[in-house]
Amino acid sequence: MTIIRRAVIALWLPILLVLLWWFASASSTSLFFPPLADIVSATNALWIWDHTIVDLLPSLRNMLLGLGIATALGVALGLVLGSFPRLLATFDPGIELFRALPAVAILPVAILVLGLGDSMRVFVIVLGAVWPVLINTTAAVRGIDPTTRDVEAAFRLSAASRFLRVRLPAALPQILAGVRVALYISVALIVVSEMQGAGVGIGHFLLASQRNWAITDMWTGMVVLGFVGYGLSILFRFAERALLRAYPPQRLGKD
């Protein structure tokens, strides 16, 4: 009962929009806006499974690699910076400066230095996605309750215990909120970075279709990207729930 109600509440708008799209485009002869029915059949033909294997999987692999490195880097640096206020005071202006620079603006430099391969794409994702994780981790560690710090000190916890058993888990809810933002950034950046000199990848597919006037194909790429983004977000929510299972309920997102 409640599951059906929640599904209705979550899905009525997307379903309505898809229906609107379907009927409004049904008799379309415009080159740019093909009927949704055509897009659906083209999606079946193209993405089950040829382009999924050739384009989508490499994109996902690079994206997850970049996101993984960004998360590891952001958490590690954030734990250190959050733990030492004087270090933070030294690095904070630099962090603010770099963060303000859009990662896309790094793209030309990254291509010059790293060429057009996967390492350039992963690098750009890391550079764009590391900030929300770093900033959230730093803020969370700085905000750890003074009593918790007293516990660390009074019981003379080892450095490993302080960082891995106390500060990391104490910061985890905020870290995950940062990783969620980093996930959206990564999806955007993998698409953009593949529009430059990539032979495969969903970004390459989108741009190549558009350049070849295969507009229906281009639309299928966008549909697939939409589903992938939505799927990743759902997967992330499951992971978040699992990781925060041991935490007091009010620290979980309200839903």
Added chain:
Amino acid sequence: MTIADHRTTGETVPVASDPAAPLVEVRGVSHSYTTKAGSREVLRNISFSVKPREFVCIVGPSGVGKTTILRDIAGLQAATSGEVRVAGTALAGPSNDIGLVFQDYSRSLMPWMSVTDNVALPLRGRMSRTERDGRVASALLEVGLVGHEESRPWQLSGGMQQRVAIARALAFGAPVLLMDEPFASVDAQTRADLEDLALRVRNDTGQAVILITHDIDEAIYLADRIVVLGGRPASVVEEIEVPFGPERQQLVTKALPEFGRLRARVHRLIEDASRAMTGSMPAVEES
């Protein structure tokens, strides 16, 4: 090597040959806080000592500096002058010889850890897994939390959470237990239970206990000796021996005529101390 290194919970603390020799010595401790408004002396020349197995309560009016002296003893902050010695060694920072129980159990326990993991936390990296498991189990047994090993603190009542915090300090295996108003935020019945737990722990493990409290009845019920702080800056106004022995019972002990006399005496001392404090209120010196 300290005596803490040789003991496990449940055994009696093996203490240096002379049982009357002080285990904790607070020697001429003064403490000043420096803020934007200047420097303010909170404690002046505090001296007292605690013998092995002794239960000492520190009382005094609100804001007199009880938490300050506790943090100095725990090594969480350095006294401005004077020293604290435990088992003959001057402390420089937190020590393996002192187990701390904080007032605010909801902040001092790690909410994401099970009861077992909370109690085991201070022991990690210090001993074998088998020894750690043994200490945790006997500490949980001592505080009556068997059966709650896998619960999270936030799933437990306030009294049970404070038992977890006490178990953690016990498992740590220090010869001295230090508690800052440990029972201030639980209801009356739970409070009485926890007081009896604190007495039993001392009797079972032979640890010395220093407990800070607002509550005069609590101090008399628990203490072998009461240290009354007063004044601004605070010093030891009086030390009062409580002659009730190690075994006490809430209804019986509190009904003793001597209990009433002690209560009146401590009451008067604290009243005088707070009157003296409000009388000489602005004690801020420019620095």
